[in-house]
Amino acid sequence: MLVRILFAAVAAFPIVFMLVSSLKPDTQIFGDMSSVAAFLPVGNISFDNYAAVFDRVPAARFLVNSIGISAVTVVLGIFINSLCAFALSRMEVRGKRVVFTVILATLIVPFQTLALPLVWWVNQLPYFELNGFSLEISKGWLDTYQVQIIPFIANAFSIYLFHQYFESIPKELDEAARIDGAGWFKIYRQVVMPLAGPATATVAILTFLPAWNSYLWPLMVVQSEELRPVMIGIQYFFQLNVSWGEVMAYASLITVPVVVLFIAFQRSFINSIASSGVKG
């Protein structure tokens, strides 16, 4: 029990420090650093840092952007990747092992090596815009929301997770459904997906986290402030004189949605990891 408490404390200390420091002025944060007071809401406590955050950064706008971008990426990611995994798991198609291997092979290519070519590529894509009743076509997706979403919907690791989970669902269920006249999509929709709750929850979290934490890509493709996600906002605080209280306040603000999501999906997430043997 003592060991558990110790491990829990070690894991919780950084978050406690962040929350507590977000309530203190800079001088006190550094003054308290050498004692246990660093982890306690004592001394000159206020919400001034939070007020200052909203003065320095359009934090509400960034939060709304990130929630929208992450939510759309997660929902479409679950749909597209599960469909792909279903096809690879259930359909008898020649060469599907090769396709699956190629998909998995993309996992070894770090995103950083693809980033610059991808910038060039998305800059060549057509962009459709409704202007009144006329449809206008222009070139280039830079500085848009969709450039922050669409490249990250298809994900090899999500496909792998769904695939492994689908493999554990007995194929006899499909056959029974086929006897009842169900087509592939109906089997996917009414038989397989309803049983894949834990995998869906895991993919949701594993898609949400990188979407929420996305930094390099929006840095490269987004120029307008009104389209930026939350992680870019943290850089607003690193000026020549850094205000650490404000940094902690902003970090607290952008951590809350992640913690809430994890708590909401905690049980399914752990179940999925336990059943698939995959470490998240």
Place this chain on the structure above:
Amino acid sequence: MNKRFTRILATSITAAALIGSLGACGKGSASATSEGSNEITLWTHNAGNPEELAAIKGVVDSYNKSSDAKAKIKVQAFPQDSYNDSVVSAAAAGKLPCIVDIDGPNVPNWAWAKYLTPLKLTTDLSAHLPSTVATWEGETYAVGHYDVALAMLARASDLKAAGVRVATVKQPWTKDEFQDALTKLKALDKWDYPLDMGTAGNGEWLPYGYSPLLQSFGADLINRDGFQTAEGVLNGDKAVEWAQWFRGLAEQGFMATKSGKDSTQDFLNNKSGLLYTGSWAADKARAALGDDLVVMPTVDLGNGPKIGGASWQWGVTEGCANTDAAMDYLSYSLKPENLAAVAKATGTIPATDEAAALIPAFAEGGANRIFMDFSRQYAVMRPETPAYPFIATEYGKAVQDVLAGADPQTALDKAVKAIDANIKSNGGYKN
């Protein structure tokens, strides 16, 4: 369960529709190369710095309202730490705006990479601090509203208690005096380390902060005659002497090999007695310490005190569709009142004496006037070569290696080898 899946499917379709609608309302403003001739975009690094951003916007607003404006200027601000990455990505996509700000030492690299076009301004730049004008291959590519200067901050009361004289522009500390001052300050036993050199810093701080010390020893980052090799300059006797001295400050217990994350705050919290920093920290320190604060020049380590020249500057991009308007705006922004407004908002050194006269702190006798003296007398430009970003990175690594205990000669040889190889592989960075 079926209902649950139907919900997921419905949500997916909604999400797809949402992307479409986001697309409809979520298209940011176009960059200069694609915009009409009546509006041009200006990129600046100071998102998150409300004072400087407001000052820049003030200059832009007054230009936009003037009857002579040749175009409307639109400001887009980026966070400083990630600004260069945004510019490089935009350049790769051919989406640079018309006007960009640039950290001074990077100007030759951006000019060499054809991001920037030579300036053709109506302003006479001869009255500007030399460190605010960036030239390469005989052309001026950027000009700054201000500069910053390295300095040493201390409490007068501590120096008095230790029996150490205050260094001045006329009589800066020599190497021996510095050693003596540190020994006496350490003897006060007030701090774990009497000196804070900002050794936790990274990025551009490493070459900006420490290459002037190297230069004061008589060494340099590269042989400036042609900028083709660092051999014998960055790894010669003087450079090794500098590295040994620098490492010695830590070995003698005068400074930490890794200081606190915020050296200014540590100094104000009395965790150090002597702070090696820049002019940007002075106003904050003066507000906290009042008259007890003393601002001193950096140490003369043999070849006079040195500080790094050049801060953020403005340039016009090569692909700008309305170069005439961009140049017109830049000329307008260099009026004394505009220079003064920006320098006042940022606490930096205004680029001209005329502008300085408009700011009490920088006018003759003002509290910050000393920084103008530092800048005029001690500034050494970081090497004006496109290789600078690479040199800066390699030098930064060498500094960190030396602080971590590496053999100085080996660490500097390694940096020289990498720098020379980089210059060679880029064909000497010829224009």
